[in-house]
Amino acid sequence: MIRTLIILNLFFWVPGFLLSNGAVPVEQSPEAYFEELEQILSELEANAPLVDEERERLNEKFAEVLLADSARGMKLILNLQGQSIYEDRPDQSFFQRYRFFGSAFVRKPLYHWGALKAESEIARFQQSISTNNYKFLLSELKSITRDSYLDLVVLRDQFQLNMDTLRIAEDGLSKIAKKKELGLANELQVNHASTILLERQIGIEDLNRSLTLALFRFRELTGWEEELSFFDQNASFEILNEKFEFNSSAPRLLASASSFNMEKIRKEIEVQRKRVEIAKSGLKPKVNLVGGFFQDQVPLASNEDSILRNNILLGVELNWAIWDSSKSKAEKLRALANKRRLEINLERETRSYRLELDGMRMQLESLAKRVRMTQELVQVAQDRFRISEVELESDRITLSQLMEARISLDHAKVKRLESICDYIKIRNRYEEMILMKYE
Numbered sequence: 001m002i003r004t005l006i007i008l009n010l011f012f013w014v015p016g017f018l019l020s021n022g023a024v025p026v027e028q029s030p031e032a033y034f035e036e037l038e039q040i041l042s043e044l045e046a047n048a049p050l051v052d053e054e055r056e057r058l059n060e061k062f063a064e065v066l067l068a069d070s071a072r073g074m075k076l077i078l079n080l081q082g083q084s085i086y087e088d089r090p091d092q093s094f095f096q097r098y099r100f101f102g103s104a105f106v107r108k109p110l111y112h113w114g115a116l117k118a119e120s121e122i123a124r125f126q127q128s129i130s131t132n133n134y135k136f137l138l139s140e141l142k143s144i145t146r147d148s149y150l151d152l153v154v155l156r157d158q159f160q161l162n163m164d165t166l167r168i169a170e171d172g173l174s175k176i177a178k179k180k181e182l183g184l185a186n187e188l189q190v191n192h193a194s195t196i197l198l199e200r201q202i203g204i205e206d207l208n209r210s211l212t213l214a215l216f217r218f219r220e221l222t223g224w225e226e227e228l229s230f231f232d233q234n235a236s237f238e239i240l241n242e243k244f245e246f247n248s249s250a251p252r253l254l255a256s257a258s259s260f261n262m263e264k265i266r267k268e269i270e271v272q273r274k275r276v277e278i279a280k281s282g283l284k285p286k287v288n289l290v291g292g293f294f295q296d297q298v299p300l301a302s303n304e305d306s307i308l309r310n311n312i313l314l315g316v317e318l319n320w321a322i323w324d325s326s327k328s329k330a331e332k333l334r335a336l337a338n339k340r341r342l343e344i345n346l347e348r349e350t351r352s353y354r355l356e357l358d359g360m361r362m363q364l365e366s367l368a369k370r371v372r373m374t375q376e377l378v379q380v381a382q383d384r385f386r387i388s389e390v391e392l393e394s395d396r397i398t399l400s401q402l403m404e405a406r407i408s409l410d411h412a413k414v415k416r417l418e419s420i421c422d423y424i425k426i427r428n429r430y431e432e433m434i435l436m437k438y439e
Contacts, residue, residue, distance in 0.1 A: 033237035047223030061127040068123035103294030113281035118274040272339035282328025285320035374416035381409040
């Protein structure tokens with residue numbers, strides 16, 4: 001059965017807000033708002049532990065290329081000998097002498113039916129796979145670093161909001177305590193205000209623990225040793241948080257997108273093709289060029305002297321494996337089966353990649369709507385809290401109701417920030433997937 005593999009160029013509709021004249025809008029990436037993150041990303045290749053490990057794998061593949069190429073090259077063997085000879089010839093006195101001579105041999109493959117060249121090409125394909133894997137790992141680390149940094153931004157903002165709420169709770173408890181001294185409040189109200197304050201304190205401790213753990217994991221991932229400041233010089237991220245807008249321009253067409261797995265499978269298919277060539281050469285004669293120079297001494301029977309000879313040889317060597325118990329046949333069948341399996345895998349991976357991009361575009365549309373809704377939610381929550389402050393001053397609502405309005409405002413702001421960060425994460429992932437170039 002013959003299986004035909006059809007590889008289609010992938011064309012994807014890309015939202016217009018992702019591309020501007022074919023370029024990625026850098027000003028919308030997280031590092032555009034935080035110079036600190038830009039520095040972390042620029043030093044990630046030098047600091048991240050995982051990158052060091054993968055860099056050594058690149059060195060390993062480079063050595064394998066040299067090793068495969070060496071099989072096609074010339075080999076020179078030099079031999080030098082020094083000997084002490086003791087002779088006891090009939091009717092002659094015992095004789096001892098020294099002799100020195102050397103030899104040099106050269107061997108170079110001439111024709112191996114493409115097997116040695118195929119081995120070199122396999123090593124280069126595997127080196128290319130390793131290079132692409134290094135680029136993919138670095139890209140993934142940068143994406144994870146951006147995501148982790150944005151998660152820290154959310155946690156830090158949530159922590160600050162809870163600290164502001166804690167101060168409101170402390171102020172509320174202080175006011176109720178003063179009212180109790182004046183006989184305008186009872187012990188139950190004081191206890192209730194104390195409970196609200198303690199709940200806020202517990203929540204802050206939980207957030208502080210989560211923030212500390214997230215910072216530890218971030219440093220472990222990136223190798224970054226300095227303290228994170230989250231400094232935004234122009235307050236641009238704060239402006240983005242308050243007034244996040246979307247470009248509604250028409251989508252544009254992007255061609256020839258490819259994933260890391262797709263490129264890796266294509267390389268592996270080429271490797272199996274080369275293995276078929278190697279298997280076909282298994283039972284064919286291999287021709288090598290051989291040459292050499294060597295010295296020897298021929299003893300004379302008539303006297304104690306010997307003749308020193310210099311010998312030069314040049315010739316062709318033929319090695320022919322006549323029968324290998326179906327080894328080469330089995331290797332060929334295995335390579336063909338692996339090749340067909342990889343071709344099927346490539347078809348599946350191509351469909352999966354296209355579906356993943358479609359899913360990410362739908363996520364972007366959904367998150368854009370979510371951001372707009374959370375912006376409206378924050379506006380409503382702010383109005384509610386502002387009115388609640390006035391109502392509390394007029395003793396028309398309780399401290400509990402004010403705190404409920406404040407907590408709702410905090411939750412709305414956190415949801416807005418989370419939605420914006422989620423949108424930025426997905427967009428950055430999408431851009432990297434469609435714009436990454438592999439060897």
